[in-house]
Amino acid sequence: MKHKGIVFLLFTLSLLLTGCAGKRELNELAIVMAVGIDKGEEGNVRVTAQIPRPSDARGQTGAPSGQTGDAIWSVSAEGKTLFEAIRNLGRFSPRRIFWAHNFIIVINEEFAKTGIQDVIDFFTRNPELRMNTWVAVTPDKAVEVVTTITGLEVIPGEAVDKLLRYSAITSQAPRTTMRNLYSSYLSEGSDPVLTRVRLVEKGVSNEDPGKMNVKQVELAGAGVFKKDKLIGILEGDEVRGLIPFIERLESVILSVSCPNDKSENVSLELRHQNFKIIPGYEDGKPTFHVKLVTYSSIAEADCPISLKDKKQVDEMEKELEELLYNDIKKIVDKVKKDYHADILRLGEEFNNKYPSEWKQLKADWKERLQDAKIDIVVDAKIKNSVLLYNPTKSN
Amino acid sequence: MRVQISNGMFMAIIINMVYAKAIGITQGSLAREVGNDMWISTIFSTLQGIMMIVFVTYVIKRTPKMDIFEQSELLLGKIFSKIIALFFFIFFLFAFGGVSATFVYHLKDFFLPDAPLVLFIIAAFIMGVYGIFFGLEVIGRMALIGVFSIIALNVLIILGSLSEFRVEELEPIFESGFLSTLWASRHNDTDWLMATMMAAIILPHVGKQESWGKSGIVGIGLGGLFVVLWPILQTGVLTSEVTAQYFVACMQMARSAHIGLFLHRYELIMVAFFAISALIQIMMTFLCASIAVQRLFGLKDYRPVIVPVALILCGGGYCLVFDHQIAMDFLEKTWIYVALSIGFGVPLLLWLIGFLLKKKFKNTNMEASS
Numbered sequence: 001m002k003h004k005g006i007v008f009l010l011f012t013l014s015l016l017l018t019g020c021a022g023k024r025e026l027n028e029l030a031i032v033m034a035v036g037i038d039k040g041e042e043g044n045v046r047v048t049a050q051i052p053r054p055s056d057a058r059g060q061t062g063a064p065s066g067q068t069g070d071a072i073w074s075v076s077a078e079g080k081t082l083f084e085a086i087r088n089l090g091r092f093s094p095r096r097i098f099w100a101h102n103f104i105i106v107i108n109e110e111f112a113k114t115g116i117q118d119v120i121d122f123f124t125r126n127p128e129l130r131m132n133t134w135v136a137v138t139p140d141k142a143v144e145v146v147t148t149i150t151g152l153e154v155i156p157g158e159a160v161d162k163l164l165r166y167s168a169i170t171s172q173a174p175r176t177t178m179r180n181l182y183s184s185y186l187s188e189g190s191d192p193v194l195t196r197v198r199l200v201e202k203g204v205s206n207e208d209p210g211k212m213n214v215k216q217v218e219l220a221g222a223g224v225f226k227k228d229k230l231i232g233i234l235e236g237d238e239v240r241g242l243i244p245f246i247e248r249l250e251s252v253i254l255s256v257s258c259p260n261d262k263s264e265n266v267s268l269e270l271r272h273q274n275f276k277i278i279p280g281y282e283d284g285k286p287t288f289h290v291k292l293v294t295y296s297s298i299a300e301a302d303c304p305i306s307l308k309d310k311k312q313v314d315e316m317e318k319e320l321e322e323l324l325y326n327d328i329k330k331i332v333d334k335v336k337k338d339y340h341a342d343i344l345r346l347g348e349e350f351n352n353k354y355p356s357e358w359k360q361l362k363a364d365w366k367e368r369l370q371d372a373k374i375d376i377v378v379d380a381k382i383k384n385s386v387l388l389y390n391p392t393k394s395n
Numbered sequence: 396m397r398v399q400i401s402n403g404m405f406m407a408i409i410i411n412m413v414y415a416k417a418i419g420i421t422q423g424s425l426a427r428e429v430g431n432d433m434w435i436s437t438i439f440s441t442l443q444g445i446m447m448i449v450f451v452t453y454v455i456k457r458t459p460k461m462d463i464f465e466q467s468e469l470l471l472g473k474i475f476s477k478i479i480a481l482f483f484f485i486f487f488l489f490a491f492g493g494v495s496a497t498f499v500y501h502l503k504d505f506f507l508p509d510a511p512l513v514l515f516i517i518a519a520f521i522m523g524v525y526g527i528f529f530g531l532e533v534i535g536r537m538a539l540i541g542v543f544s545i546i547a548l549n550v551l552i553i554l555g556s557l558s559e560f561r562v563e564e565l566e567p568i569f570e571s572g573f574l575s576t577l578w579a580s581r582h583n584d585t586d587w588l589m590a591t592m593m594a595a596i597i598l599p600h601v602g603k604q605e606s607w608g609k610s611g612i613v614g615i616g617l618g619g620l621f622v623v624l625w626p627i628l629q630t631g632v633l634t635s636e637v638t639a640q641y642f643v644a645c646m647q648m649a650r651s652a653h654i655g656l657f658l659h660r661y662e663l664i665m666v667a668f669f670a671i672s673a674l675i676q677i678m679m680t681f682l683c684a685s686i687a688v689q690r691l692f693g694l695k696d697y698r699p700v701i702v703p704v705a706l707i708l709c710g711g712g713y714c715l716v717f718d719h720q721i722a723m724d725f726l727e728k729t730w731i732y733v734a735l736s737i738g739f740g741v742p743l744l745l746w747l748i749g750f751l752l753k754k755k756f757k758n759t760n761m762e763a764s765s
Contacts, residue, residue, distance in 0.1 A: 010521065100660075124640070127505050130660070131633075131651040165656075179559070179633065179651065186636035352566035 027054075030095035033072070033157030036142030037119060038108040040078035040085070045111070045118075047085040048076040048143040049097060052155050071154040074147040082122045099128040103161035105135045105178070106197065108142040112223060112230035120228065124182050131179040134164050136195040137223035137230060145199060150217040160217055164195065168250035171243055172236040173197070173219035180246075185228060188362050189347025192225040193246060196233065226341040238334070241327035244292060245344040249273040254296075254323060258303035259315040266316060267300040268382065279350045281357050286350050287373040290332075292324060297384030304391030313382050320380040328376050336374075340366045346374075397600050402610040404535030405601045409448075409590045409614030410621060411541040411675035416497040417586040417618075418625040419645035424727050425626065426639035428579040429571040431564065433635060434626035440580035441619030444587030447739070448611035451591045454746050455598045456607065457756050463595040463745065464690040469755055470748050476690065479741060483592065483687035486737045487680050488708060489730055490589050494676045495519060495712030496722045497643075501666065501673070505646045512717060519677050520709045524701055526678035527685065531600055534678050541675050544668035545621050551665055552628060555652025560631040581731055583622075587615065588738030589676075593683050595742060642719060681705050 030051045040046035051073045075092045079085030089097055105123060107116060123129050138145050151159030164175050173195045184192040198220040201213050222239050224232040234242060243249070251271050258264040272295040280287035298305060307313055335344055347365050351358040361368050400408075417437075425433035458466045463483075468476035499515045507514075526534055569576055598607055625645055629638045632651075638644040646662070653659030682697070685704045689697040715722050749756065 014521070127508055131647060132653070179637070182640075183634040183637050186640070187634065348563070351570075352563060355567040355570045 024096065024098070028095055029098040030073075030093045031098050031100075032102045033155050034104045034106065034146045034160065035102060036076075036106045036108070036144075036146035037082070037111055038142045039111045039114070044078040044080060045082050045085045046076060046078045046143065047082065047089065048074060048146050049086075049089055049093075050074050050146045050155075050157050051093070051097075072147070072149075072156065074143075076143055082118050086122075099126060100130070102129060102133050103157040104164075105133060106142045106145045107135070107137050107194075109137050109139050109223065109230055109233075111142075112137050112194075112225075115228045116225075116230075117228040120178075120182055120185055123178055129178070131182070132177045134161065134195065135176055135178055135181050136160075136164075136197045138197050138199075139220075139233075140199045145197060145217060148199060148215050148217060150215070156217075160197070163217065163219065167219055168247075169253055170219060171240045171252045172221065173239055174222050174243055174246055184343075184345070185225075187345075187348060189342065189349075189351050189358070189365070190345040191227065191341040191343050193234075193242065193343040194223040194225065195219070196221045196223050224339050224341060224343055226339065231341060232334075232339050234331070234334070238327075238331060241324075241329070241331035242343065244273070244275040244328070245277070245331075245346075249275055253299060254320065256316050256319040256323065258301070258305070259312040261303050264302035266298060266302065266305055268296040268316070268320060269299040270294045270296045271384070277346070277349045279346070279353045281350075281354050282373075285371055285373065286346075286354075286357075286361065286368060288346055288349070288375070290328060290374060290376045291379070292328065292377070293379045294320070294324065294381065295384075296320065296380065296382045297386050298382065299386070301392065304393040305385075306389065306391040307382070307385050308389075317380045317382055320382070321378045324378045324380060325376055328378070332374050332376070336370050336372070340370070342366065342369055346372070398531050399602050400532055400535040400597070400600050401602050402606050404532075404538060405594075405597070405607075405610050406614035406617065407538035407542045408535060408597070408675065408679060409594070409611065410545065410618040411538045411672045412590045412593055412679050413444075413586045413615075413618045414545055414621060415501075415669060415673040415676050416493050417583055417622045419501065419643040420493065420497055420726060421583050421586055422626050422629055422638060423641055423644050424582045424723075425579055426629070426635045426644065428582070429576050430635040430639070431567070431570050431630055432576040432579070433638070434565070434623055434630060435568065436576050436579040437583050437623045437626050438619070439577050440583035440587060441615060441623065443580060443584055444590065444615045444619065445612050447587060447591045447742075448594060448615050449608055450746070451595050451742050452598065452608045452611050454742050454749065455595060456604070457749055458759060459604050460599060462597075462599050462686075463741075464687075466749070467745060469759055470745070470752055473693075477693075479745070480687045480690035482737050482741050483596070484684055484691060484704075486592055486733065486741075487684035487687065488711060489733045490592075491677075491680045491684070491708040491712050492715045492722070493585070493726055493730060494673075494680050495709070496716050496726060498673045498677065499712075499716045500643045500719075500722075501646055501669065504643065505650065506663070506666070512713065516709050516713045519712070520705050522674055523677040523681040524705050526674070527682040527701055528698065531597060531682065534675060534682065537671065537678075538675050541671040544671045548665050548668040549621055549624055551654075551661065551668075552649060552652055553624070554654045555659075555661070556628050556632045556648060559651075560628065562631060564631045564634050565627065581735060582727070585731055585734035585738070588734050589680075590615065590618070591742070592738055593679055596683050596686055642723065681708065684708060 032049045032051055034050040036048035038046040052071060053073050075089050077085050077088035079088050148156060150156050151163060153159040174193055176194045181192050184190045197217050199215045200218045202216050221236045222234040223230050224234060251269055253267055253269050255265045255267050258266055274293040276291045278289040305312060422433055425436050429436055464476050464480050467479040498519055503515055594611060601607060629644055629648055633648050641647050649662045649665050685697040685701050688700045688704050715725055
């Protein structure tokens with residue numbers, strides 16, 4: 001009898017453990033692939049969510065069965081706060097909005113200028129979101145960026161995800177995730193910098209060949225933040241000098257002119273790069289020695305080039321060094337003179353080496369950074385001509 | 396005849412007893428206090444844990460056939476033994492606050508935010524009670540599987556987050572100062588004290604008496620190795636500032652882990668591995684608290700008190716984890732006072748009394764050998 005009671009109790013309690021509590025069925029979810037955040041009317045926030053239509057967002061095989069013609073369904077709503085706007089999405093969405101698979105958060109620059117603290121807070125507090133979600137700013141309406149079909153993928157969010165994932169070689173934008181944004185926002189020794197994307201008419205329509213009138217999402221530099229407010233923009237070419245400071249360096253393509261014919265170019269692929277910042281402290285002022293060593297290979301030559309010709313190689317190396325030096329100098333000067341925001345993470349580097357001095361300097365670090373002596377040394381080496389040994393020229 | 400477990404099982408139980416809370420909730424507290432130095436603080440507390448297990452082993456080894464309650468009775472009589480049992484019960488009652496916060500905040504906050512809190516407490520109750528009903532040996536066997544789960548979890552998190560790891564984030568070392576880093580180790584000390592207090596109860600059940608000390612040192616050493624990996628990764632991947640923001644920072648890191656492009660979002664696999672360690676923590680806390688109550692009331696077996704003890708612990712756990720602020724305040728303040736005072740104080744007190752009343756040990760050990 002006693003055992004029967006225990007068995008009954010356990011059986012009854014086990015009903016609570018069926019795994020049904022808090023369940024979310026797949027066919028009840030509206031899976032968000034990209035989010036756009038704009039300024040709404042009367043100081044509101046406008047949130048746009050890009051959601052795939054399960055019946056039309058086909059995979060590798062099979063045709064769409066929904067017959068709507070659109071792989072995505074985009075909804076937009078406003079609210080006084082981000083959460084209220086998101087909750088208002090529920091007025092249109094027949095399914096529960098589900099954030100776990102979101103690829104990217106796109107923030108309009110006008111909105112970003114007023115501060116993105118609420119965006120950071122919501123997307124880091126939400127248990128559904130991952131911290132490796134991309135975050136970008138755009139000069140266009142975020143609603144437009146999020147709803148534009150771009151790239152090869154059926155789902156635009158996925159296309160932008162891959163655009164960012166495989167874009168290192170272009171060096172046109174940093175690749176920033178929510179984790180990067182959150183850590184630099186919280187850090188005393190750095191300010192956030194975000195990927196910048198924009199819409200450009202660079203896609204060629206199959207129905208109107210020869211005309212580039214299809215809007216596509218393009219990488220377009222970086223948004224510079226001071227704390228949580230957007231304070232400036234770096235254009236694509238300016239980002240090249242920034243990337244070594246904030247990312248692990250990958251392969252980059254650069255062009256230099258041919259040594260014997262300045263009207264022609266040689267494309268160099270910077271395959272291995274070693275970037276170091278050595279902080280110092282002299283006369284109460286921080287100093288930084290920035291050193292970049294690169295090893296390049298010749299990717300394409302418009303003129304006859306061979307590694308056998310040492311003089312030519314030396315000339316190209318010198319030009320490459322100048323190019324890289326100028327890139328870094330430009331961004332360093334801009335940060336010091338224009339932005340007064342430490343997007344180069346120099347504060348963190350200084351803190352790593354001089355923690356006790358950092359404690360004294362950190363309160364007015366942005367001002368101290370302006371007086372900081374930063375010297376840059378670039379050592380570029382061309383060591384590889386890929387498959388060709390002899391120059392490509394007609395005999 | 397006492398239930399016997401092998402020295403390997405003893406080591407496995409130590410590792411599991413500490414791991415689940417130490418990698419997450421404890422690291423958040425450490426990050427809030429000493430930032431980048433949280434991994435150094437974890438190493439400090441592991442060393443203190445090793446010293447403590449050596450000390451507890453020494454205390455128990457004086458009467459190797461007796462657990463800490465029987466030794467107390469031998470020294471100063473039944474009432475003293477009951478007082479010690481009461482201290483042990485209070486210790487494990489408070490310890491269950493941290494254990495239940497670990498279990499609930501990992502599973503509820505990250506996976507089932509809509510599920511009622513009571514569901515997790517009932518789950519902990521049923522599994523904990525079921526586990527300890529079969530006794531120490533069964534928990535010991537589960538703990539061996541738990542160690543393999545911990546290794547698997549550590550391997551998965553290394554593979555999934557190493558690509559994002561920035562070694563520069565670990566610098567500067569001792570940013571908060573040596574003494575502050577050492578002082579912060581008290582957060583993780585509370586985890587190790589759960590292991591050493593448990594050892595004071597279960598050591599007489601461990602097979603080879605001559606290797607008790609070695610097993611304890613290896614158990615805590617290995618446990619420390621498994622645990623310290625997390626603050627290093629959390630600092631290098633999330634940064635200490637981000638770690639400090641969360642109740643359970645390890646889950647936030649686990650959710651962002653990915654191996655290459657195709658294997659990502661595997662946190663459910665990781666949490667399955669983690670759950671074994673969390674369950675062993677629950678079982679051992681129930682077991683130790685039940686044994687303490689058994690000794691408090693002078694019962695022959697702990698089984699009759701399992702359910703009431705588990706109900707008390709679960710009731711306390713429920714009230715605590717219901718409010719995040721109360722839970723964190725408890726874990727970062729109240730629990731530390733209780734854990735340090737009882738965890739260090741009781742073995743020290745017994746050692747001191749034993750030191751003064753050496754003769755009693757001699758007589759007892761002679762009687763036992765004859």
